[in-house]
Amino acid sequence: MVITKDIKMADVIHMNHFSLSILERFGIELGFGDKSVDETCKIYNVDTDFFLEIINAFIHTEYFPKKQLQNFPVKLITDYLQKTHNYYMQIKVPEIESLIEEMVLSCSTQKENINLLKRFFSEYKEELKNHIQREEKVVFPYTQLIENAFYSDKIDKQTLRQMDEYSIDIFEKEHDNIEEKLYDLKNIIIKYLPQPNNKTLCNKLLHELFGLEKDINDHSRIEDKVLVPKILEMEKGIRKKAGLKV
Amino acid sequence: MLKVQIILFDKSVLIQHGLSSVIEKIPVAHTIHFINSSDELLSFLNTSVPDLIISNTELIEKKHIKLIQEIIEKEKIKYISLQTDKTYNSDSIPTADTIELNSNENEILEIISMQIGSLEKEDKSKKKEIISTREENIVREIAMGLSNKEIADKLFISQHTVITHRKNITRKLGIKSVSGLTIYAILNNLIRMDEVE
Known part of the structure; x- marks a missing residue:
């Protein structure tokens, strides 16, 4: 079921509790009583349409009205992506780390093996961190630059040079x-x-990994299907305006 | 391999728990089933097949001995007898080994590990691992940090063949990254932990 602005916010959570993490990213707090999605969004100063697109894309992987999402300003999209980055690094990753740590401590039979998992995950964390840094330091500022140029009347040489040096299809390739x-x-x-002796912890860990994987998949989908096409389109527009070959 | 199913049969809670805490130290996935009576042992054996029984033979009732002995022989279950009295010896149940009550921890560990170890060997010869021996060798080299080219040179095959093997390995195991394959290699004793890096 596609979520619309008149549905109760509480029902959104009932429908898919993973959407809690999305609400958190938008700064929406629980306790919304019977307020609709629209009413709740207004209270927290959240763009309702944008919220709807994000939450629907998250709940239904096949739902992706790219055109509509592409109409939102770049800043709104990258702000959201940046918030998901923070959510990974500040909440999810430490949560998983402490679960693994707990497993190491409470395990009597598999300590060495769990330590392998621990090392593996810390490698992963480094990778994720680099990935995120690259996006925040290089990709996001670039998208903003392109958007600004796209809406300005004059295209300066500086922008064109930067477009020559880096373009969004590089990101697409290296992503x-x-x-x-x-x-x-x-x-x-x-x-x-x-199986280690503490199976509950092990299941909890798996559960967390599934959750993080789903979230990151969703995150990449927004980048690849929304942000990249939007910027590609704008890059073309800029070249056209500057009288260059497209 | 699947988890080793172990039955611990003794009336004494102290013995059951003492033994199980020793077994916990053996780094093999296992489940321990505590059994308190001869009847219970028989009904357990009628419904499922454990890999190892550690039991106080004296507690098996005369009327059950024959049946239990038949099951143990038929299913090739390892039987370790728990003995309070050295002179007692049951000649009806074929014992793989004996644990005496005054044994120290290391002796007990050794006896049980040996039995579990022999189980593992049988298990390996019974069903071949999911990946072939050739693929295992390649996983080993990947885990050691070798590149496709280095693996090709070392095993006298083309790089193309190495890539094909890698694809198959990934498909079979569901593991793509080098560090993931390294963990697989360690868990499956293809390499030792200290060989990495």
């Missing part, structure tokens, strides 16, 4: 699969790790 290692880690636990 590696950051979920790959999570997938490996899940499979190692599910298929190959001899």
